[in-house]
Structure formats: C-alpha cells, structure tokens
Amino acid sequence: MPNSFPITERTRLVREAHRAVYDREAIYKIFDEAFVCHVGFAQEGQPFVIPTMFARIGDAIYFHGSAASRLLRGLSGGLPVCITATLTDGLVLARSIFNHSMNYRSVVALGTAILIDDPAEKLQALRAFTEKLIPGRWNHARQPNEKELKATSILKLPLTEVSAKVRTGDVEDDAGDYALPVWAGIIPTRLVAGPPVRDARCDVSIPAPDYAAHYHR
Amino acid sequence: MPNSFPITERTRLVREAHRAVYDREAIYKIFDEAFVCHVGFAQEGQPFVIPTMFARIGDAIYFHGSAASRLLRGLSGGLPVCITATLTDGLVLARSIFNHSMNYRSVVALGTAILIDDPAEKLQALRAFTEKLIPGRWNHARQPNEKELKATSILKLPLTEVSAKVRTGDVEDDAGDYALPVWAGIIPTRLVAGPPVRDARCDVSIPAPDYAAHYHR
Numbered sequence: 337m338p339n340s341f342p343i344t345e346r347t348r349l350v351r352e353a354h355r356a357v358y359d360r361e362a363i364y365k366i367f368d369e370a371f372v373c374h375v376g377f378a379q380e381g382q383p384f385v386i387p388t389m390f391a392r393i394g395d396a397i398y399f400h401g402s403a404a405s406r407l408l409r410g411l412s413g414g415l416p417v418c419i420t421a422t423l424t425d426g427l428v429l430a431r432s433i434f435n436h437s438m439n440y441r442s443v444v445a446l447g448t449a450i451l452i453d454d455p456a457e458k459l460q461a462l463r464a465f466t467e468k469l470i471p472g473r474w475n476h477a478r479q480p481n482e483k484e485l486k487a488t489s490i491l492k493l494p495l496t497e498v499s500a501k502v503r504t505g506d507v508e509d510d511a512g513d514y515a516l517p518v519w520a521g522i523i524p525t526r527l528v529a530g531p532p533v534r535d536a537r538c539d540v541s542i543p544a545p546d547y548a549a550h551y552h553r
Numbered sequence: 554m555p556n557s558f559p560i561t562e563r564t565r566l567v568r569e570a571h572r573a574v575y576d577r578e579a580i581y582k583i584f585d586e587a588f589v590c591h592v593g594f595a596q597e598g599q600p601f602v603i604p605t606m607f608a609r610i611g612d613a614i615y616f617h618g619s620a621a622s623r624l625l626r627g628l629s630g631g632l633p634v635c636i637t638a639t640l641t642d643g644l645v646l647a648r649s650i651f652n653h654s655m656n657y658r659s660v661v662a663l664g665t666a667i668l669i670d671d672p673a674e675k676l677q678a679l680r681a682f683t684e685k686l687i688p689g690r691w692n693h694a695r696q697p698n699e700k701e702l703k704a705t706s707i708l709k710l711p712l713t714e715v716s717a718k719v720r721t722g723d724v725e726d727d728a729g730d731y732a733l734p735v736w737a738g739i740i741p742t743r744l745v746a747g748p749p750v751r752d753a754r755c756d757v758s759i760p761a762p763d764y765a766a767h768y769h770r
Contacts, residue, residue, distance in 0.1 A: 346599070371641050371655070371742070376602035378595035382563070385593035385602050385637040387659045420602040424588050424744070427686055429765060432695040434705070436683060438588070442604045466653060469644055470740075477735055478649040488651070507752040518694055519759045520752040523687075523768050525588070527641070528745050535724040535737040542736045548646060551740050 347499035357500035366443045366500055367392045370421035377417050391464035398461035401489030414448035419493055427523040431513040443500040452490040461490045472547040563663055564716035574717035583660045583717055584609045587638035594634050608681035615678035618706030631665035636710055644740040648730040660717040669707040678707045689764040
C-alpha cells in the first residue's frame with residue numbers, strides 16, 4: 337500500500353488546504369483514537385448522519401449497522417457512505433473573534449459500504465470494536481453465540497478515498513491584532529475516563545480488572 | 554412551541570425505541586453541550602459528513618459553512634442536511650460481549666439549511682458560537698469587521714424534525730449471564746479542559762481571564 341491516500345476531486349481540501357493530511361499512518365491514528373464515528377448516507381436526497389461504534393482493521397473500517405436499519409434497506413450492491421471521525425483537542429482563543437478556532441483532528445472516508453455475512457469476519461469486527469475501546473476485555477467476557485452474531489449487523493468500508501484535516505498549535509492572529517491587550521492562548525481539551533462504577537449486580541468478590549480500574553486512553 | 558418534536562416517519566426510532574427522546578428541552582441541552590456537530594449533505598448520491606462549529610439560537614441551529622464549499626454550491630432554495638451532535642458519557646462493560654455498549658446522548662436534526670446573508674444575523678450566530686464554547690469571551694476580543702463578516706459563511710437549519718437517542722445507566726445483561734464471574738460496570742468518560750496555554754506572543758502582563766484560567770464545561 338502506498339504511504340498516502342491519493343488526492344481526488346472529492347477529497348481535495350478547498351479551504352485551509354494547509355491543514356489537509358493524506359498520510360495513511362496519520363489518518364489511521366485518528367480513526368484508532370476516536371470512540372465513535374459518524375456515518376452519513378442518503379435516502380431520496382435526504383442525508384442522515386448516525387453515530388456508531390467502529391474499528392479499523394487493516395485498510396478497512398468496520399462499523400455497527402444497528403442504528404442503520406435505513407442504511408440496510410438500500411444495500412443491494414452496497415451503499416454510498418461517508419465515515420467521519422473527529423477529535424477535539426482544544427479551543428483557540430485569538431485576539432480577534434474571527435480567528436477563534438479549535439484544534440482538532442478529523443478524518444473523512446468516502447466509498448461504498450457492504451454488509452458482512454461471514455460469521456468469522458463479524459466476530460473479528462466485534463473483537464476489534466471491543467479491544468479498541470477496552471484493550472484486554474475481549475477474553476474476559478462471554479463470547480458472542482451464533483444467535484447474537486446473526487442479530488448483529490456489521491458493515492465494511494474499504495479505505496480508498498480518505499482525507500484528514502488537522503489544526504494544531506498556536507493562535508494565528510492578523511498581524512495588526514498582536515498589539516491588542518487581549519489574552520490569547522489555547523485551552524486544551526480531551527476525553528478522560530473516571531473511576532469505574534461497578535454494576536449493582538456485580539458481586540464485590542470479583543475484582544475490577546486492570547483495564548477498568550486503571551482505564552487510560 | 555409544543556414541548557416535544559412530532560415523531561415523523563424519518564425520526565421514529567426503529568431499533569431500541571425506548572431510547573428515543575423527542576422532548577424539546579432535553580434535545581436542546583444536548584445541542585448546547587456539544588462542541589461540534591457533524592453536518593451531512595449529499596452530492597450526486599454521495600454523502601459527505603463534515604464536523605463544524607455550531608450553536609442553537611431559539612429553535613434553529615446555526616453552523617459554520619467554512620468546511621462546506623461543496624454545500625454552498627448546491628444551495629439555491631436550500632440544501633437538505635442532517636445535523637448530528639453526539640456526547641459520549643461512558644463505556645458499558647457487560648458480562649457478554651454482545652451487551653457491551655456506550656452511554657451516550659445524540660441528537661439528529663433533518664431539514665433544509667439556508668445561507669444567512671443578513672450581517673446582523675451572522676454576527677448573532679458568531680456571538681452564539683463563541684459564547685457557547687467560552688462564555689464571557691465575546692466582549693473581550695476584537696469584534697468582526699465588515700470584511701470578516703463577508704468572508705464568513707453561516708448556515709441556518711430551523712429545528713422542525715428532530716429526535717435524540719440516549720443511553721444512560723447500568724449494564725443490561727441477559728438474565729442467564731448475571732451469574733458469570735465477569736466484572737461488569739461502567740467506565741464514565743467526559744471531555745475535560747486542561748490549564749490554558751498562553752500564546753507565545755501574548756504579553757505576560759495580560760492576565761488570563763477567569764473564563765480561561767478556570768475553564769469549566
């Protein structure tokens with residue numbers, strides 16, 4: 337695989353082109369860090385955008401089709417989708433309102449999603465969903481049985497047409513504004529985990545496993 | 554305005570219907586807490602999903618069209634869009650893999666977005682973007698000038714067809730799984746802000762304002 341995604345007419349950034357990223361490794365890191373993605377699809381011209389669990393395996397995204405009964409109805413031959421994942425890293429307080437911004441990393445993948453039928457591939461996807469969010473969990477929980485696997489809709493989007501947009505670093509003000517007596521800077525933001533809360537019906541003799549007790553993103 | 558959004562064919566939840574929320578106040582709280590929304594639109598059958606800044610003013614969503622030069626091209630008479638905002642509140646570790654889930658609050662708004670031309674309305678939207686993310690900031694920074702306002706694309710989506718989906722609370726396992734010796738519980742997650750980082754070119758004699766020094770979501 338080449339190290340970068342090709343720039344297509346649909347993935348070329350028109351605005352703020354300096355923030356575009358096509359590097360495969362950088363894009364995969366964004367996908368792998370995001371908790372959920374937003375899946376876009378259209379039905380009779382009306383777009384729908386649904387948040388869902390997902391994971392990357394190699395050069396494809398697998399995502400949960402549970403929210404997407406609408407998606408599946410149109411699926412003969414695959415459904416055009418857009419998968420977007422976004423991480424917000426900070427608020428950018430510039431001296432002018434106009435230059436206020438956010439630090440963020442977002443990735444947009446375009447293509448045609450297909451429904452996965454093979455139980456082994458479904459299982460692999462479920463494992464990826466779980467291990468991505470809670471590394472170590474898969475082997476501790478009861479595995480999916482045949483009925484559950486059948487009840488789970490998994491879709492796959494091969495990653496072929498993908499771009500990311502990333503803003504990092506400092507405030508960027510207009511030259512004439514730097515002299516203004518206005519505080520400027522970044523307020524970093526991040527998603528953090530709190531202490532785990534034991535299920536009311538979970539016997540206290542079962543210790544919280546490390547991946548829960550010391551959950552770390 | 555009625556207290557709940559009407560349930561339409563497009564906003565009726567088919568799966569997990571007990572998680573559906575149509576209450577206006579509850580839906581507005583989700584919109585108001587989310588940092589970014591994901592805007593979906595379609596072009597020649599291909600959906601696009603773009604993260605962007607937004608704010609609710611009354612019964613409408615205003616959002617930044619900067620990422621969306623594609624959006625604007627098709628805009629005679631308005632563009633069908635879907636605006637989705639998602640908050641992730643926790644990881645749900647069930648005894649079975651199948652019942653693993655997330656606690657989340659997401660809202661989906663369908664409709665037709667229009668471009669805002671009126672400079673006063675644009676200014677009001679920019680103010681809402683800023684004050685939503687950093688309450689108190691608007692009056693401290695240099696206000697947008699005429700040229701900047703012209704360079705800013707703002708779109709508006711009236712909120713008429715909206716639904717939310719919310720999962721809260723405990724693990725839900727199959728009856729037969731509660732006896733398994735598997736730790737179960739919730740790992741809460743939330744977006745937090747770190748200490749503000751002063752811009753390298755911001756004179757240290759300018760104190761960090763309270764809204765930055767003690768930023769709190």
